[in-house]
Amino acid sequence: MKKTREHLDTAQRDRAAGVLLGLACGDALGAGYEFGPPLATSTAVQMKGGGGFAWAPGEWTDDTSMAVPIAQAAANGLDLRDETVLDGIVAQWVDWAKTAPDVGIQLRAVLSKTEATASAVRVVAKAHHERHGRSGGNGSLMRTAPVALAYLDDPVALAEAARAISSLTHYEADAGDACVLWCLAIRHAVLEGELDVRVGLPLLPADRRDLWQTRIAVAETSVPSDFAHNGWVVEALQGAWSAISTTKATDATHLRLALEAAVRGGRDTDTVAAIAGGLLGARWGASAVPAEWRRIVHGWPGLTAADLVRLGSRATGDEAAVSDAEAERFDEKLTGVSTLVRHPHDDGIWLGDMRALDDLPADIDAVVSLCRVGTRQVPARIRHHVEVRLIDKENPAKNPNLDFVLLDSVHAIAALRSEGHTVLLHCVRAESRTPSVAALYSARHKGVPIERALKEVKALLPNPQRAQFLRDAITRLSASQKETTA
Incomplete structure (x- = not known):
């Protein structure tokens, strides 16, 4: 050995x-x-x-x-x-x-x-x-x-x-x-x-x-x-x-x-x-x-x-x-009621926490995970799963490719939607990563001003948190024109 x-x-x-x-x-x-x-x-x-x-x-x-x-x-x-x-x-x-x-x-x-x-x-x-x-x-x-x-x-x-x-x-x-x-x-x-x-x-x-x-x-x-x-x-x-x-x-x-x-x-x-x-x-x-x-x-x-x-x-x-790498699940410490709501600007996207994976609506056939997930955590019926390496920490060393990851995530969501898929976008608790990426998607692909997008996304979630490094990043990245409509 x-x-x-x-x-x-x-x-x-x-x-x-x-x-x-x-x-x-x-x-x-x-x-x-x-x-x-x-x-x-x-x-x-x-x-x-x-x-x-x-x-x-x-x-x-x-x-x-x-x-x-x-x-x-x-x-x-x-x-x-x-x-x-x-x-x-x-x-x-x-x-x-x-x-x-x-x-x-x-x-x-x-x-x-x-x-x-x-x-x-x-x-x-x-x-x-x-x-x-x-x-x-x-x-x-x-x-x-x-x-x-x-x-x-x-x-x-x-x-x-x-x-x-x-x-x-x-x-x-x-x-x-x-x-x-x-x-x-x-x-x-x-x-x-x-x-x-x-x-x-x-x-x-x-x-x-x-x-x-x-x-x-x-x-x-x-x-x-x-x-x-x-x-x-x-x-x-x-x-x-x-x-x-x-x-x-x-x-x-x-x-x-x-x-x-x-x-x-x-x-x-x-x-x-x-x-x-x-x-x-x-x-x-x-x-x-x-x-x-x-x-x-x-x-x-x-x-x-x-x-x-x-x-x-x-x-x-x-x-x-x-x-x-070997863990089957990562949600053992989560308690309370699962979060699962429709995106305010695209009803083909659901926003949720990790527990939502256990009881997905039948129309969801794609998942974008903004956190680590276990080997048995995403339902076997889901054939389109994107795992994103986005860490909910302000230290830049935790997210060395932050801008790339954020943009790549929203483009992946847009691509899935253009193919006709209904998407679950989730992180662990749907507190900071999920609303941030959901808002950036609205700004880049739906033409919604970023502040309004973030406000309306957070209004749907039970416990949104302020992650200043993510807010700064999505504000910076939202400056481009609306790119496409899924």
């Missing part, structure tokens, strides 16, 4: 939860463009599905599927350097590869010709390398992100685990180096909130550091489409880092814009965007991933965005994060 981390602060927990989610969203975003040419910077990029394997919109590919067993092992507290743990991961890969629609050429060659053990796979991987003279495909880098979550307290062990898991299927040193660099960059982003792909250079062999320094510098003075051979692990890393480092944004929108840039680079779009997504999620957090992506992202073995957030949180070993 590996050592667990004792404590991550709120922002670090958000960033850790963003790693797998960012990976999967980049993967699903790029899936519909795989093998295509580079796209113009003006070309819109959507999570549309399709592509050569007829992916469903939001469905991830082999990149995320191969990362899942690694994350599950980490979430179970296992040491990813242990041979028996690696045996378990390999067994899941081999079983998955039997029916997976998309398995990379090198990976299929390795996984389909061996028994399902780590040692056997290594033998085949080495033979593949010797037969072809190279084995530097991007298939180990694409899956490497969850390794970083397992060793936030130990960069040396992290580097060892990253190289060990890479070498299972990719014998070439470039692949292992790339995984070490990317995992250490993810660790640094989670802990420090900074993007620095050079932070792992000291843990590479001394005779390879200058080479990678040069490769990184080239990426920073190039655009993703310059890396035409991004099936090669080096150019896949360069393409991902180019998309991240050349996208000029200084807030949470950087995640989306950089992933779109990665996809526009063309060719192996799902993998380059998946690689970039793991690091971008580590920097900006799960709260920076657009709700329109979180609503539909899904894939093998039947997981959703919420599942990935919980899995990533558990993989850190942080006690509080694990407790939250």
